[in-house]
Amino acid sequence: MGSLSDGFGRRFHYLRLSVTEVCNFRCTYCLPDGYRKAGPQDFLSVDEAGRLVSAFADLGLKKVRLTGGEPSARKDLDAIIARVAAVPGVEKLALTTNGWNLADKAEAWRAAGLSHLNVSVDSLDPGTFERLTGHARLDQVLAGVDRALDLGFQAVKLNAVLMRDTAEGFAAFADFVRERPVAVRFIELMRTGDNAELFRAQHLSGLVLKDWLTANGWRPRERGFDDGPAIEYEHPRHAGRLGLIAPYAPGFCDSCNRLRVTARGKLRLCLFGDGGIELRDLLQSDTVRPALLARIIDSLGAKAAGHRLHENDPGATRHLAQVGG
Numbered sequence: 001m002g003s004l005s006d007g008f009g010r011r012f013h014y015l016r017l018s019v020t021e022v023c024n025f026r027c028t029y030c031l032p033d034g035y036r037k038a039g040p041q042d043f044l045s046v047d048e049a050g051r052l053v054s055a056f057a058d059l060g061l062k063k064v065r066l067t068g069g070e071p072s073a074r075k076d077l078d079a080i081i082a083r084v085a086a087v088p089g090v091e092k093l094a095l096t097t098n099g100w101n102l103a104d105k106a107e108a109w110r111a112a113g114l115s116h117l118n119v120s121v122d123s124l125d126p127g128t129f130e131r132l133t134g135h136a137r138l139d140q141v142l143a144g145v146d147r148a149l150d151l152g153f154q155a156v157k158l159n160a161v162l163m164r165d166t167a168e169g170f171a172a173f174a175d176f177v178r179e180r181p182v183a184v185r186f187i188e189l190m191r192t193g194d195n196a197e198l199f200r201a202q203h204l205s206g207l208v209l210k211d212w213l214t215a216n217g218w219r220p221r222e223r224g225f226d227d228g229p230a231i232e233y234e235h236p237r238h239a240g241r242l243g244l245i246a247p248y249a250p251g252f253c254d255s256c257n258r259l260r261v262t263a264r265g266k267l268r269l270c271l272f273g274d275g276g277i278e279l280r281d282l283l284q285s286d287t288v289r290p291a292l293l294a295r296i297i298d299s300l301g302a303k304a305a306g307h308r309l310h311e312n313d314p315g316a317t318r319h320l321a322q323v324g325g
């Protein structure tokens with residue numbers, strides 16, 4: 001059987017599966033006007049998601065992240081989690097969420113088989129959080145984070161988009177992780193088709209964070225096998241970690257280990273690639289599994305060496321809710 005590798009010797013054991021394009025938040029850099037319905041919301045069913053992940057697992061997949069849009073906007077998210085968690089070979093099942101209903105749902109998701117959780121929290125200042133997301137719900141989201149920590153997930157991480165507006169918050173996040181075993185990862189703001197103006201005004205190099213970390217006694221830690229793109233820092237007096245995801249840094253794509261499938265079943269070889277390869281027609285029955293495997297393997301040959309964000313080219317990606325960030 002073939003394996004998940006490309007012409008540059010990169011191996012892909014990590015799949016980010018979008019389960020919806022719908023979102024209830026209005027993050028300034030993603031969906032500033034909120035989700036606008038475009039066509040039918042015919043996102044992958046539980047069965048289709050199960051078949052898709054089983055096929056990737058046959059090819060050596062070890063880790064799946066459910067994302068969106070906001071995955072918890074799906075009423076059947078618990079069933080998707082349970083189905084994907086039960087696929088033999090899937091060792092880690094993660095979810096990225098804005099956390100709006102985490103306090104209520106964390107227990108059910110854990111019971112269904114979710115092992116890792118990423119919660120997006122761009123600022124610990126309630127006013128800034130509201131301005132960036134369109135929702136005065138910081139307390140609600142943080143209550144969810146603490147609930148998740150009590151439930152013994154293998155890892156709970158926070159995502160914060162690094163922007164001029166959020167750079168004042170480093171110290172607050174350092175305080176937040178003093179007692180909590182949580183990794184906060186700042187993601188450099190990425191240019192998408194829709195956010196050119198905001199990008200020009202708000203993009204900040206991750207060097208600003210690195211300088212702050214070094215000046216405040218934080219040291220880079222060794223990377224693990226499937227850590228993904230973050231460089232994390234630790235500090236002797238803090239239980240948690242602070243980290244940086246810097247897609248504009250040289251060599252960022254060299255260690256790419258992930259593939260994406262959109263909520264409508266298209267394989268995206270890069271977050272900022274074009275179009276996508278249709279897989280959905282082969283997700284309708286188990287009998288066509290060999291054809292599905294062959295299409296996935298053939299497609300990987302077309303994966304480019306890297307994104308073209310440096311040339312200000314975000315490919316077909318209008319916003320990350322469309323592809324699954």
Ligand code: SAM
Nearest residue numbers: 030068069070096097098120159189190320325
């Ligand atoms: N709705 C969920 C959430 O916000 O966690 C999952 C989907 S969201 C697209 C996934 C991640 O992408 C979030 O952490 C979000 O902050 C990040 N993101 C979205 N647009 C971005 C951009 N233009 N640059 C950097 N990160 C972005």
Ligand code: SF4
Nearest residue numbers: 023025027030098321
């Ligand atoms: Fe929704 Fe996540 Fe995009 Fe914010 S980043 S608008 S929560 S999909």
